[in-house]
Amino acid sequence: MCGDLGVSVELFLFAADVPGIHLLTGKEGPWESGRIKADSLPHWEIERGLRELGMADKVILIHSTDVTEPGAAWPSAPGPQYTSWRPNSATVTLTYGALIQPPTEYVLDTWPDAQPITVALADAIDRPPSFEPTKMPAPRYGDVIFHLLRTLSGLMDTDDDNANRAGPLWIGHLKEFKPKFVRMYHRPDDLVIQA
Numbered sequence: 001m002c003g004d005l006g007v008s009v010e011l012f013l014f015a016a017d018v019p020g021i022h023l024l025t026g027k028e029g030p031w032e033s034g035r036i037k038a039d040s041l042p043h044w045e046i047e048r049g050l051r052e053l054g055m056a057d058k059v060i061l062i063h064s065t066d067v068t069e070p071g072a073a074w075p076s077a078p079g080p081q082y083t084s085w086r087p088n089s090a091t092v093t094l095t096y097g098a099l100i101q102p103p104t105e106y107v108l109d110t111w112p113d114a115q116p117i118t119v120a121l122a123d124a125i126d127r128p129p130s131f132e133p134t135k136m137p138a139p140r141y142g143d144v145i146f147h148l149l150r151t152l153s154g155l156m157d158t159d160d161d162n163a164n165r166a167g168p169l170w171i172g173h174l175k176e177f178k179p180k181f182v183r184m185y186h187r188p189d190d191l192v193i194q195a
Contacts, residue, residue, distance in 0.1 A: 003090070005087075005090065005091065005092060006035040006036065006090060006091040006092075007035070007036050007042065007091055007092050007093075007094065008032060008033050008034055008035055008036060008045075008088065008091040008092070008093045008094070009032070009033045009036065009042045009045050009046055009049075009093065009094045009095075009096055010030040010031065010032045010033070010093050010094070010095055010096065011025070011030055011031040011032075011046055011049045011050070011096045011097070011098060012025050012030045012095070012096070012097045012098070012144070012145060012148060013025045013031075013053070013055060013097075013098050013100050014097060014098070014099055014100065014117070014148075014149075015099070015100045015101070015102045015107045015111065015114065016099070016102075016107070016169050016170050016173055017102060017105065017106050017107045017169075018105075018106075018169070019106070019107075019116075020116055020117070020118060020173055021116070021117040021118075021149070021170075021173050021174075022107040022108070022111070022114035022115060022116055022117065023114065023115045023116075023117050023145065024100060024107075024111050024114050026113070026114065026115035027113060027115070029141065030095075030141075031049045031052070031053055032093070033045040033046075033048070033049060035090070035091055042064070042094050042096075043062075043064075046062060046064075046096050046098070050062075050098065055098070055100055058100045058101045058102075058103070059098055059099070059100060059101075060098075060099040060100065060101050060165055060166060060167075060170075061098065061099040061152075061162060061165050061166055062096060062097075062098045063096065063097050063098075063099075063148070063151065063152055063155065063162075064084070064094060064095065064096045064097075065084035065095055065097070065147060065148055065151045084144075084147065084151075086137075086139060087136070095144055095147075095148065097148040097149075097152065099152075099166060099170060117145065117149070119176055119177060119180060121142075122146055122177060122180045123180070125140070125142035125143070125146065128140070128143040128147075146177075146180075146181075149174065149177060149181075150177075150181040152166075152170075152174060153174040153175070153177060153178065153181055156170070156171045156174055156175075
């Protein structure tokens with residue numbers, strides 16, 4: 001007998017220095033909460049995860065991306081784009097990202113296993129795979145990471161509190177990705193169905 005589908009959260013950690021953005025939760029994948037109990041909340045679980053990872057005192061900003069409504073980011077796709085949450089075994093996993101302040105000038109001095117996140121990497125991963133409008137999408141971890149950075153980039157343009165908290169270093173690095181983010185969910189022109 002199957003039980004109800006539960007909720008879990010995952011947390012990707014990012015840090016920035018002058019050379020660029022780094023993913024701190026790369027090789028092992030994001031921190032995952034497991035199924036959230038009814039007396040807790042997703043954000044509390046993220047705070048617990050930050051404490052477990054020893055990052056609670058280094059957090060600059062925590063962000064949970066939202067689901068993109070049909071036609072908002074990818075007008076040619078009538079189905080929802082949900083790299084921000086997805087089915088994961090017996091739960092629906094909600095995706096969070098946290099910006100972490102490195103205690104040293106260079107991220108790799110503190111976290112030598114951190115993985116650089118570059119425009120070249122975004123180019124190599126390319127757009128999320130297309131899917132049929134009535135089928136469930138299957139986002140890859142790379143899609144989730146760049147979707148998080150894309151929404152953070154949007155926050156820098158539209159939310160003064162978040163932009164001020166992130167600061168000029170983050171704003172500058174995220175601007176480098178803008179040309180890639182703008183086309184992230186668009187199909188090549190030859191594949192767009194014209195009405």
